[in-house]
Amino acid sequence: MRFFVSMAMLLSMTLVLNGCGGGASDVPDVYPVSGLLKVNGQPVADVQVTFQPDSGPMSVGVTDEEGKFELLLNADTMGAVAGQHTVSFSKRGGPAGTDELIPPQFGTHSQLKETVSADGENEFEYEISAEKL
Template sequence: MSTSGTISSILSIAVFLFIAGCGDKMDDGLVKQQVTGQVLVNGNPEKGIVVQFKHTDPTVTKNASRPVAVTDEQGHFQLSTNGEKDGAVTGTYIVSFFWPEGGNSTRDFLMGKYLKTQGSEYEVTVGDSNADIEPFKLNASASAVEAAHKAFQAKNLPQ
């Protein structure tokens, strides 16, 4: 899948989760654990980073294979599979990150550095209980972080 295809897929999932979160949580029959964490860029929390987990077991399918979240103002996130913040099924995941400009933009302020799961240095195992994982520490150029802040200000989005 191309980088723009990957970005489009991640954005579609994020939009779906936002819309799904506006209603009641559905019972999808999956046993999930709450998974929370934080993303830091250059040591600072940043809002709006899409965090996607990709299950390493190919028999895990559909949304259960790719839970996703978006960071809040403090860089915190809580994974969603089929409903808002409903968690993730057990197993090992490779984690990717995308920091979009907002809306349908495919611009990534992390410059694609953390977008691909193949070769990712970020791996998380979700066990049989809720998990608060250690912060993910990402690096970006100062100019990219400044551009992100300016883009969010221009769109009247909190940073």
């Protein structure tokens, strides 16, 4: 159930950030992106993975119980635009569910870069550390 709530929140956020759109002609060319995230050597569910391109709309995914994710451009479109992206992670927790559990160097201040290719495999693996998880 928690996974479905996370996906619903992700889709809602993606719609707000990327707009509802006016049709297929408004959607840029995107390419499938997937990956695996481990935190402290273990897969962690419900981590938001964001790919923010140097220009164009961002794509977002959420890790499952195995740490796997796939990116969504919006509710109807899987993938991300080609080009260089800044990659960041976010997971909320704590008593009120508002504490950020991912350190800033992997989150709000991430310098992690990846290139999404129009003609290659876009599968990425990450291993980060976080004391709060």
